[in-house]
Amino acid sequence: MGSALRILLTLVLMATIGLSACGRRGSLDRPKPSYPEVKADPSTKISRAPDRHLWIDRLLQ
Numbered sequence: 256m257g258s259a260l261r262i263l264l265t266l267v268l269m270a271t272i273g274l275s276a277c278g279r280r281g282s283l284d285r286p287k288p289s290y291p292e293v294k295a296d297p298s299t300k301i302s303r304a305p306d307r308h309l310w311i312d313r314l315l316q
Contacts, residue, residue, distance in 0.1 A: 290307065291305075
């Protein structure tokens with residue numbers, strides 16, 4: 256009886272913690288971008304955004 260109660264309590268505790276972590280908290284609005292947004296050129300379908308350099312670019316040059 257004791258081990259069955261422990262297993263049941265463990266399952267209830269795991270389900271409670273698991274369900275409490277479900278869902279999205281906070282605003283559902285789109286977050287502000289960390290880079291400037293630019294409009295795409297409809298004729299080429301390519302955005303005219305400035306190049307974003309990564310740290311590995313210096314190693315590859």
